[in-house]
Amino acid sequence: MSDRIFGVVGLLLAIGYVFAALAIEESFLSDAVGPKAFPLLLAAVLGISSLVIVLRPDAEPDWPSLGRLVEIAAAVVVMMLYAQMLPVAGFVLATAFAAGYLAWRLGSGLIEAVLTGIGTSVGIYVIFHLVLGLSLAKGPWGF
Amino acid sequence: MDLLSNLGDGFAIALTWQNLLLALLGCFLGTVMGALPGLGPSNGVAILIPLAFTLGLGATPSLILLTSVYYGAMYGGRISSILLNIPGDEPAMMTCLDGHPMAKKGLAGEALSLSGIASFVGAFFATWGLILLAPQLVKIALLFGPAEYFALFALAFMTLGGVSSTNQAKSAFAAALGLGLATIGVDTQTGVPRFTFGEVHLYDGLDFLVAIVGLFALSEVFIFLENRHGGNADGSKLKIGKLYPPMSMIKQCIPTMLRTSFLGFLAGVLPGAGASLGSFISYSMEKRLVDKEGTFGTGDPRGVAAPEAGNNAAAGGALVPMLALGVPGSGTTAVLLAVLLSLNITPGPLLFTQNPDVVWGLIAALFIANFMLLAMNIPMVGLFTRVLMVPSRILMPIVAMVSFVGIYGISGSSFDLMVMIGFGVMGWVLRKFDVPLVPIILGTLLGNAMENNLRRAVTIDNGDWWTLVDTPLALSLWAIAIIGFVLPLIIGRKVKAGMHAKRDDEGSISD
Structure with a gap:
């Protein structure tokens, strides 16, 4: 079907x-x-x-349960918010939130999720911006 | 010898400090990405492209970096196949069949080093094959006019479906969708906007990098969210033991490696096939040929060597049509084609005459990378097994964020990020329906070239459409295309059923 x-x-x-x-x-x-x-x-x-x-349809794909679909929809909304907030909030803050959210939803505990978010964001900022000189979104505080 | 002097020039380009470092970095990252389930060659290379650009690397250095990642991922895929029975990427799934049983018998170290050697042999011969075959193909390609090119593109799409999907209708759908996406934007010939619906951002067309990263990398994140696989590998399984295989085991495998290197290379050269097919037919052929005692599937070393030599050889073979004709044979080479196009280099016969430095520098770098990979993958394999301890609940957010950073770094626009998310969702839905993603990518990449050749051919002949099937060369290309599309309908079902049987949901984008 x-x-x-x-x-x-x-x-x-x-x-x-x-x-x-x-x-x-x-x-x-x-x-x-x-x-x-x-x-x-x-x-x-x-x-x-x-x-x-x-x-000539194929066999029915395995659709995820409604809960999982909501999960994916929520992640899409978070990513879209991330895309819009990047220029407003700056790279480091926005990325920490988005990465932390994804880590949380993939099963991290609260502390691990916060650490993953901050770690990812600061790590990318240091490696890609400070070391490699990539231009990232600047927020009101310049990072 | 023309060939050797070209190769010498290539080594002169590749042996600079910058290029050596890039090759080393690429090999390392590639092996890591190959080893991690969920990151394969195509999405691994995809998330690195934008970074290579924003770092301002030139054509040759970027290609060296990214093809090293490509070769590295082919090596790395075997690690989790052998230790965990989870293919690190799709081409490595056949390695599970004998690799994991070997590891269960306590021969994990031997299986890893043997497969490392097999990978090296496969990649080494395939690189030679590339050197010998590509210039010959270029000679044929120089005879191509616009009508032949149009037929060649059609051939690529029609044969691609034969292997990459179980349903020809779905791969045709994917190809038309990809080509349709490429028509968005201002028409290059007449300057009228098409399918832009008044949105100014669309006048330049969709950036194919945005499409690639969305379809390959973000859709993977959604698959992980859906299954909520956030865990990591069981540490106790990652014990390796002895690292070097006994000479007798290597000797036993040499004929297997040589045969499968050849077979894998051929599979790679065929348009649309790629490394997964290479490892599949290598394993099947060896099983038929040498498995007299029925030991395949229970930890036979030859069953480990065959698919590994096969997939690495196919990886090299797939570079042949990409460089010589500008028509990639697999997902990852399509991504590499995107690199070339974004650098304003048109692959195809003219590449060999206009940018010989790019071609030969790349080939020399492949040789160097292959030796680096051998060194990394045998003595240092323990380092990479530790990477498997990183749980995907931490890994996938990093993948998502690096994708965003890369695309934002190119355009600096939130609009592109929104488009990328759209492609990510589309990729997830299409993967659910088992619609192959590679024809979509190929379509967005080649759409403009295909249309331009069609229009040029017909315009040259004053609007006569029969010009498309006017020459013997064009006719034979169309014939191959039609056979390539119809044949899998008749005999392909069995082969494909075998190939897709062991398929895992995660990391199952065709290479």
Whole structure:
């Protein structure tokens, strides 16, 4: 069943891709093929393969329990917050939080998670910024 | 001898202090990454690329660093296969079959050093194979016009699916998806924006490095979160014992190593195959050929030597089509292609004439790295077994953060990080559905080149699409492509079932 849903999503994607491709404005200086042909070709491959997936699905994948899915969703949210907070909070603080959170959710105890977070963040800062000179996000305090 | 003087020039480039240090660093990091379950050659190299760039390394030094990581990971994968029965990366899964039983018999040290020697033999011969075969392939490739290149790209995608997935429809889906992602951005020929939906950040197209790191490295973090495998290896299993195998054991394995090096190299050269296939067919062939007493699977030294020589030889072989044609044969070489493209170097036949220093410097560095790896992997193997003690609840956060740092270091934009997270989630979902990730990466990398060649070919012939199948060369490429796509449908199921049977969820991205 999962595969059939996946195939249908793929088909919708192919159809959406076709519409987006047809909406491309052609320049008057176009070559013989133009910017639409290749995307339309790809849409055909995408559509046919999705159709085959719908018609001949594989065995059901092992879906994780709802709890695990929430776990992954939470990690995604934390990472997105991390991406947004980097320029605001600075590298060291943001990274310590994000790494600590991930370590905690992967099964570290509270103290170990805090230490992993701080260790990862300071370690990366020292190695990549101070030693190797990579530019990292600067927060209000410059690190 | 043209070849030897080229090689001499290569050694002159590789033997600078900077390059030697980079090779050493790459070998060390590669072995560590190979040994750790969850980090394999492709995601290991992927998280290091952005760093190599932001450090401002030139083309040759970056390639030396990253291919040393690649070779090193092929060596390192065997360590956890033998000691823990968990493949450190996918190509090492066949090593579990005899390596772990040997370790259980108290021969862990012998198994490790024997497989180290086998890895060396495989990689050594494959590097020679690369030197001899690549220039020949270049001669053929110089005859290619745009129509042939288009056919060649199609061939790469169609044969890739034959091996990397159990379902051809899913690999075709992955290839189309990857190519579709590459069409996002301003059209290079006419200058009109495509699929950007008015988002200015997308005008330059998606950066393939962002896609690679997201798909390979972040999706791994999600897999670990899903399974909540945060633990570390059981320390008592990591005892090694005697480090050097008796001469008789090595002698017994020499014919095996030579045969499987050759076979592995061939498997590597084939587009789409890569090291996992190399180790799989090496093991299967040796089992059929020399396993008269039925000792394979119970700790036969030849069963350890065969897959290790095979996968290292395939790793070298996979570099041949990447360098000579610009079409990588496996996931990790696709990642290496990304390095070259980002450095504005187009691999393919012209690379050998325009940037001989890159090619020969790289080849010389491979020889040097191979000797370094032999030294690291036999006397110093104890150091790497200790790495297995690091629990993944500490390791995976570090992997995630290094990925973020690398991408942020290139662009300095939060938008790219968001895109990378999106790719990470996509990679996780696709892996659940058993959709191979390598065609996606290859598609994002080669999409523009493939489209440009198509349009050039048709435009040269005034809009006649039949020009694509006009020459004998193009026709034969299409024929191989179609056979490569159809054949696995008929006979591939059995081979693939064998290959995927021992597959572990973690670290199971194709190399």
